[in-house]
Every structure is written in C-alpha cells, then in structure tokens.
Amino acid sequence: MKHVISVSLGSKSGDFSREIVLDGQALRLEREGTDGDINKAIERIHELDGHVDAIGLGGIDIYLYVGGEQFIIGDGLRISKAATITPVLDGSGLKDTLERRVISKLADRGLIAKGTRVLMVSAMDRFGMAEAFVELGCDCVFGDLIFDIGLDYPLKTLKEIHEIAVKYRSRLLTAPFNLLYPTGSAQDTQDADPKYAKYYDNADIIAGDGHLILRHLPSRAEGKGIVTNTTRPKSIARFTDSGVAWIVTTTPDLDGVSAGTNLMEAAFVALSGKSPAQITAGDYDEFLNRVGWSGSFHSLGNG
Numbered sequence: 001m002k003h004v005i006s007v008s009l010g011s012k013s014g015d016f017s018r019e020i021v022l023d024g025q026a027l028r029l030e031r032e033g034t035d036g037d038i039n040k041a042i043e044r045i046h047e048l049d050g051h052v053d054a055i056g057l058g059g060i061d062i063y064l065y066v067g068g069e070q071f072i073i074g075d076g077l078r079i080s081k082a083a084t085i086t087p088v089l090d091g092s093g094l095k096d097t098l099e100r101r102v103i104s105k106l107a108d109r110g111l112i113a114k115g116t117r118v119l120m121v122s123a124m125d126r127f128g129m130a131e132a133f134v135e136l137g138c139d140c141v142f143g144d145l146i147f148d149i150g151l152d153y154p155l156k157t158l159k160e161i162h163e164i165a166v167k168y169r170s171r172l173l174t175a176p177f178n179l180l181y182p183t184g185s186a187q188d189t190q191d192a193d194p195k196y197a198k199y200y201d202n203a204d205i206i207a208g209d210g211h212l213i214l215r216h217l218p219s220r221a222e223g224k225g226i227v228t229n230t231t232r233p234k235s236i237a238r239f240t241d242s243g244v245a246w247i248v249t250t251t252p253d254l255d256g257v258s259a260g261t262n263l264m265e266a267a268f269v270a271l272s273g274k275s276p277a278q279i280t281a282g283d284y285d286e287f288l289n290r291v292g293w294s295g296s297f298h299s300l301g302n303g
Contacts, residue, residue: 006263007044008033008058010211011208014232018254023271023291028265029254031058038075045082053270054236055088056262058230065174066127067162074173077190080232087269087276091261094268095272096128097284098261101294102134102227102250107299111246113206114122115139119203121147121212123161134158141199147212152195200224210235217242222302231258240300253296
C-alpha cells in the first residue's frame, strides 16, 4: 500500500486519515496540521523523508504560476527542502489541470455562463481557475488584495493579477507566510466585516481557497454557489446554515472530507512512479481522464 501524508501549516482540527483505492492501487492518505508552526512542519517532513511514498505540503504554496511565470513562496520552498529523498508536492500542478476541468464541467451543467458574477477570493494561487472563468466570459472580481492583505481594492483582469504578482515578487520570497495567508488557529477565525460582505453579496459564485472564503463569509449567502476544496463537515454545515445553494469541491470526496490539492497531487506522484520533474500537464490530464475526477457536487437544499 502506498502511503502519502500531507504536512500542513493549517489547524490540527482538520486532520484525517483515509484508505482508498485509486487507479487500481491501494493508498493510505493522511493529513497532519502543525497549527501554523513552520519549524514543526520542517521537523515532521524531515522525519517522514524516505519513509513514505510522497509528501504533500499544505496550508502554503511553494510555487505560484501566474501569467506564464513562476513565483516562489520563500517559506514554502524552505519547508520543502527538509526532504531530500521523498518528493514534496504543493498541489500547483494539479490545480492548473483539475480546477480548469471543474469549471468546464459546471458550465456544461448550466451553473456557469457568460455574465455569471464570480468572486475569487484569491486568484494568484489558482490562476488556472481564474483563466477558466474569464474564458467563459464571467464577470469576475479577484480579491487577492482584499482577502490576502486587507486592502479594499478589487482586481478585474488577469493582467492586473500578473502585475500584482510581479510587483510583490520579492515580498512573496521573503515575507513570513502568516502575513500573506491565515495559518494555524487563524484559519478558524471568523470576521464577517461589512467591507467583505459587499463582495459576497454581489457574486453568484464564490470561488477559491476554502479558508479565505469561510473567514469572511457573511451570516447570509442565499442562493450562492461555492467552488473550493479542503472542506470538512463543519465547513459544509456553515455553508448550509448561511443559505448557500450548492458547493463543488475540486478534489474528490473522501468519506465526508475533501483533501487539499497538495495531498491528491502527492498521491498521483506516488502512483505514477515518476519524479515531479518528469510529470507534464499531459500526464495530469491522462490521469484525470483515467480516474474520472471532475469535482464533487453537493446540493445543500437551499435556494
């Protein structure tokens, strides 16, 4: 049985363990949160190195791919280097393939069309998803400055996202990651500030990182659709209570939880027998076709 573990900077409250069969092979998948402690994450990855088939790095990215360029998250790269034998994956390759497919599938179902109002709480870490929405002609608001650094300034184009990534390239490389994204217990913090509510209210679909969506989710979000991942029963319950109509998790449902793309990308690498450097976008597409991943749809009985 292949063994894959995601070591996450997120809260331990999201930990789980599952045994599944994927692509005809048995897999044990686990997620271990470190409550925002980077040193603990480094220590744990070092312990796992050479003893598991692949490691996912959750709650932080190593690389962002925006407008055809690679941007490095300094803390993510530093943590990943704790392993010298076992590959460490952050999910960026799977995001760029799987998440495009999910948006296409939603369009086929009639849930997304030209003019659909979409709020992406952060597009820099899911540029493939952002491109898919734009290609469909959606009316998009990209909230990278709003939700990541608290600046009430919506972005409307992919070009703006790329310009911001270029502008903050050095900050991404050197800034402590908890200044860029909630880690540990901060992921459980709820702040329904009115300055965020207007963006939720004006959207038909809210997409992107689940922790960022939930952190500022208004008490009422009737009829909205959610496109995200890394869900747990309590987050599904919160979406339901707020009046959300449906939710699509981009990664498969694993008996009540949806895993981060980092864990599922690590699972693919473990099964492939290839090193991450050998894997192409075509390999991801072939794998996704074979296992039939295209998102998990959940109607929440609202709207």
